[in-house]
Each structure stands twice: as structure tokens, then as C-alpha cells.
Amino acid sequence: MITISAITGISAGVVGACAYFAPQVLRVRDERALRQRCARSRSLVLSYDDGPGAELTPRLLDVLAGESARATFFLLGVRVAKNPELVDRIVEGGHEVGCHSQQHLNAWTTWPWKAVADIDAGYRTLSRWIFDDALFRPAYGKLSFATWLVVRRRGAAIGWWTIDSGDTHSVEPSPQQAIDQLKRDGGGVVLLHDFDRSPKRAAFVLQTTELLLRTAKREGLMVRRLGDVFADSGRCVAASRPPGTGVAR
Ligand SMILES: [Zn+2]
DSSP: OOOOHHHHHHHHHHHHHHHHHHHHHHHHHHHHHHHHHHHHHHHEEEEEEOOOOHHHHHHHHHHHHHOOOOEEEEEHHHHHHHHHHHHHHHHTOOOOOEEEESOOTTTTOOHHHHHHHHHHHHHTTTTTOOOTTOOOOGGOOOOOOOHHHHHHTTTTOOOOOSSSSTTTTTSOOOTTTHHHHHHHHHHHHEEESSSSSOHHHHHHHHHHHHHHHHHHHHHTTTOHHHHHHHHHHTTTOOOOOOOTOOOHH
């Protein structure tokens, strides 16, 4: 016999599962739309998460400047607090800055209020450089209903990616894998990371960036910031504050 408590338990489980999986369904839809948008506009977006890294980010900025390419950086509050001058350099280079939370908490394994507070703290740390509705990329790519709602309330767009370079995989793939997918898709948003790890990982990020830029030139793709691609659809995405205009809060 099914008891009331069993039904209540099942209902709570279903509601709980929906709270975590519903935003993932939206993610699949948004990623598909982003892939199509990049292909239509022949765009390559280079996106870097979890930085800035004291060693890697300056080297990366030099590579990008050498090719007059602009990228999108999803910065982590705790690393921004350690290297604020690197955020100045990123913004001065014409790159776009988005929020990637303060401490990189996983919304699926953290209490909802803690995950929400982590996102708000990330935006507060970055408030000298970005507006309150700047692009957001969830840590680990994980959103719960609570974190999805708080990002939506800000009016911030979620900056997914369409091509994973594999630079955080336990076994690094060849950089060629990202190149092949970029060519196959006719454009895309590539996920890379610019926090400091081993010299081997740093070399992979720099080499993959150079190869992607070379491929874009050969294939006639435009290298753009993610906000510029969103702007194609009429969606207004808050740009990074111009250098020196931010108000610390
Ligand atoms: Zn991350």
C-alpha cells in the first residue's frame, strides 16, 4: 500500500530533481542556439575561465595582442582579489570580462543559499570592472534552479561554450581536437582556462590559442567576444566598464 508519507517523499524527490535538472534542459537549448549563432556569423569566441593567473594570463594577453584578437574572460573572485592589476590589463586590452563566481562552488553539491551568495560575491569583487548584469558562466557548468533564478534576476546572460578544449581533462587531448570541431561547426565558443597550473597545461592553452587563431584566419572566421555574438540577436549584453570608470563597492 502506498502511504501518504511515501507520496510526499516521492513528490519532494521529483521537485528536488527538477530544481537541478530543469536548468540543464535550458542549457542544451541555449548551447544549440549559440552554436547556430556562431556558425551563421562565422564567429570564433575564445573564452578563458578561472583566472586570472599571475603567470599564464600575461603570456596569453601577449599572444592575443599579437593577433589583435579580443577574448572573453570569466574571472574568479578569489583570484581577482590576488591580482587586480591583471584585470586592468585584460580590460585595457579590449577584452570582455564576465563573472565566474567568487570561490567556484558547484551549485549541485552546495546548499542553494551558499551557491547564490558565491555568485553575488563574485559580482561584488568584480564591480570595479563590470556592470551588475555582465555575462555569467557557472562554475563546473552547473546551475540549480536557485542559481539560475538569481542570474536571471540580475538580467545577466549565461555564457555557455560549444567547444571544450579539454585543458582540464585528466588526460589532455591533442589541441587538434578543438580545431577539428571548430572547422566542422563553422565557428563556436571555445572553453579554455587561464589559471596557473603546470607548465605543460600552460603550454597547451597557449598553443591551442595560437592554433585556433591561425585556423580562424584560414577559415575566414571572425574572432569576437561572446557579448558581440549575443548582440547579433539584438540581445544587449552589458559590456565591461571602460578602464578607470568603475566604482568600487
Ligand atoms: Zn571554472
